Amino acid sequence: MIVLGIETSCDETSAALYSEQGLLAHAVHYQAVHEEYGGVVPEFASRAHMRTLIPTIRYVIRRAGLSFRDLGAVAVTYGPGLVGSLIVGLNVAKGLAVALRLPLVGINHIEGHIFANFLEEPFPELPGVCLVVSGGHTQLVLVRRLGDYQVLGRTRDDAAGEAFDKVARILGLGYPGGPAIEAAAAAGQENAVSFPRGLMENSYDFSFSGLKTAVLYYHRALSPQEREKRLADVAASFQKAVVDVLVAKALRACQEFGVRSLSVVGGVARNRRLRRALEELAAETGIPVFVPKPEFCTDNAAMIARAGFFHLLHGVRSDLRLAPAPSLNLDSRYLPTD
Amino acid sequence: METTGAVNILAIETATQICSVAVAAGELLLAEETLNIGRIHAEKLAALVDQLLAELGKRPDEIDVLAVSGGPGSFTGLRIGLAFAKGFALAGGQRLILVPTLMALALRPGIVRRPVCPVLRSRRGELYAAVYEWRGSELMTAVAERVLPEEELGLFLPRGALLTGDVDSLPPEIRSQVESREDVELAAPWLRTPSAAAVAQVGFWLCRRGEFADLDTAEPRYLQEFVARKLEGVEKHVQ
Numbered sequence: 171m172i173v174l175g176i177e178t179s180c181d182e183t184s185a186a187l188y189s190e191q192g193l194l195a196h197a198v199h200y201q202a203v204h205e206e207y208g209g210v211v212p213e214f215a216s217r218a219h220m221r222t223l224i225p226t227i228r229y230v231i232r233r234a235g236l237s238f239r240d241l242g243a244v245a246v247t248y249g250p251g252l253v254g255s256l257i258v259g260l261n262v263a264k265g266l267a268v269a270l271r272l273p274l275v276g277i278n279h280i281e282g283h284i285f286a287n288f289l290e291e292p293f294p295e296l297p298g299v300c301l302v303v304s305g306g307h308t309q310l311v312l313v314r315r316l317g318d319y320q321v322l323g324r325t326r327d328d329a330a331g332e333a334f335d336k337v338a339r340i341l342g343l344g345y346p347g348g349p350a351i352e353a354a355a356a357a358g359q360e361n362a363v364s365f366p367r368g369l370m371e372n373s374y375d376f377s378f379s380g381l382k383t384a385v386l387y388y389h390r391a392l393s394p395q396e397r398e399k400r401l402a403d404v405a406a407s408f409q410k411a412v413v414d415v416l417v418a419k420a421l422r423a424c425q426e427f428g429v430r431s432l433s434v435v436g437g438v439a440r441n442r443r444l445r446r447a448l449e450e451l452a453a454e455t456g457i458p459v460f461v462p463k464p465e466f467c468t469d470n471a472a473m474i475a476r477a478g479f480f481h482l483l484h485g486v487r488s489d490l491r492l493a494p495a496p497s498l499n500l501d502s503r504y505l506p507t508d
Numbered sequence: 509m510e511t512t513g514a515v516n517i518l519a520i521e522t523a524t525q526i527c528s529v530a531v532a533a534g535e536l537l538l539a540e541e542t543l544n545i546g547r548i549h550a551e552k553l554a555a556l557v558d559q560l561l562a563e564l565g566k567r568p569d570e571i572d573v574l575a576v577s578g579g580p581g582s583f584t585g586l587r588i589g590l591a592f593a594k595g596f597a598l599a600g601g602q603r604l605i606l607v608p609t610l611m612a613l614a615l616r617p618g619i620v621r622r623p624v625c626p627v628l629r630s631r632r633g634e635l636y637a638a639v640y641e642w643r644g645s646e647l648m649t650a651v652a653e654r655v656l657p658e659e660e661l662g663l664f665l666p667r668g669a670l671l672t673g674d675v676d677s678l679p680p681e682i683r684s685q686v687e688s689r690e691d692v693e694l695a696a697p698w699l700r701t702p703s704a705a706a707v708a709q710v711g712f713w714l715c716r717r718g719e720f721a722d723l724d725t726a727e728p729r730y731l732q733e734f735v736a737r738k739l740e741g742v743e744k745h746v747q
């Protein structure tokens with residue numbers, strides 16, 4: 171069965187094809203329009219999806235050497251995300267499903283991120299802990315098995331990627347902030363400035379707003395010349411603070427629940443400093459750590475097609491009445507007993 | 509009536525709070541389903557199309573053309589209709605037609621000898637308006653669609669116009685100003701609302717003229733530029 175996956179929850183327009191043979195084709199169209207505005211402008215995102223989704227789908231079909239008749243199902247992100255963006259992907263998916271009389275399956279975007287580590291073998295062994303760190307979400311999830319999740323903690327304010335984006339803005343770096351901070355940090359000293367970690371003992375929740383404010387005050391107190399001179403150090407110290415918190419919480423969850431793997435997914439998982447810290451953690455503790463290829467960390471339809479493939483095999487279908495769910499939570503589709 | 513050989517049109521109207529779908533063979537309406545129960549388009553549209561085709565015993569690939577109400581109207585409503593139509597046509601290889609929403613609205617009161625002025629209210633409290641005239645049994649554009657401040661409706665309405673569309677939601681002063689004009693007539697209330705059957709009819713004319721939209725790049729007629737603040741101004745927000 172060949173599953174077409176569609177992802178338009180935020181500012182990436184993406185399509186992919188997944189089957190028993192694995193990933194057949196995928197494409198992500200990144201909307202550069204938002205860069206000038208320092209963040210995603212929802213109206214622009216909706217408009218861009220409308221212009222680019224059809225060519226993106228055409229591209230993956232052509233790339234895989236297939237025709238629409240070969241498709242077996244359509245999987246599409248229905249939330250969480252920007253409602254105007256979700257609506258475009260969801261309705262294109264429904265149009266395809268009605269015209270081709272194919273099953274439709276709605277995918278939770280966060281669950282999609284979890285599936286990014288199941289695109290290529292070896293897959294993480296379960297139960298595992300999965301840390302979802304993106305521009306919109308920071309969640310620590312206990313994955314008992316695929317389809318069965320328990321959210322252990324989430325951010326109480328900014329998501330980790332959002333913290334990168336906001337701090338990048340404070341420091342006068344571009345958008346998206348994650349790559350900009352990572353680049354600026356390369357020449358800096360990580361222990362140059364000691365920013366607060368916001369560890370919140372006894373909780374798996376996260377908080378990054380204190381850290382962001384600390385960077386803001388530190389930056390404001392500097393003269394323009396000092397700002398330039400200290401930029402790399404500030405970026406490196408901030409990045410280290412985020413990485414420390416993420417790694418510490420993930421490790422604690424792994425130990426408490428005695429899991430067989432740790433996965434880290436979402437846009438922030440592209441960060442090389444974080445990836446290095448995770449490798450070190452794996453080496454020190456023996457816990458197998460899984461991080462997707464960079465292109466499958468940020469939003470993409472490959473993970474959506476993969477999640478759809480899994481649910482379809484378990485007989486899950488969505489009704490054509492499936493509505494966009496902008497603030498969807500990660501819920502289990504399968505109870506531990508079934 | 510003979511319908512074989514006629515172009516099979518699937519029409520979609522979601523530009524306002526009305527959700528309407530229709531199938532026509534040429535100029536003959538075969539089926540129409542219309543819901544006026546609020547903003548349920550995201551949930552209902554696909555199921556409505558599916559059911560209508562099933563009722564007609566038509567396979568999706570028997571549809572030749574998709575005619576979509578292309579705006580102006582509610583951005584979200586327009587996106588739902590157009591995105592669905594794009595997905596459908598991408599799979600089936602149908603041609604896509606973007607029907608001007610106001611023209612389909614102007615068609616509903618029937619063939620009249622007056623200029624027809626349909627209006628729709630925008631979310632920002634302005635009006636989308638245009639003027640059409642009948643030439644024989646086909647509507648022609650007399651004044652192109654535009655965004656109009658409500659107060660200017662009186663000025664915009666040509667002499668002897670038939671006013672249709674969102675008349676009831678006009679502010680009372682504007683409404684009574686328009687109603688007090690002896691040359692202006694109002695369309696019957698039950699004919700002032702959008703309908704997919706009208707979209708199918710305009711779609712038929714555009715199809716005959718070969719006025720198709722490009723499936724890949726087609727966008728709704730937003731008529732409103734969207735302006736956002738660029739990065740320079742943004743730093744002030746960061747606190």
Ligand SMILES: Nc1ncnc2c1ncn2[C@@H]1O[C@H](COP(=O)(O)OP(=O)(O)OP(=O)(O)O)[C@@H](O)[C@H]1O
Nearest residue numbers: 180304305306307331347348349437438441468469
């Ligand atoms: N190298 C990097 N280092 C740190 N952060 C990064 C890096 N690359 C990308 N990011 C961050 O990842 C985020 C984008 O990730 P992603 O596409 O997964 O999420 P999103 O669409 O913003 O949100 P969500 O997936 O929650 O809907 C941005 O906040 C960006 O700054």
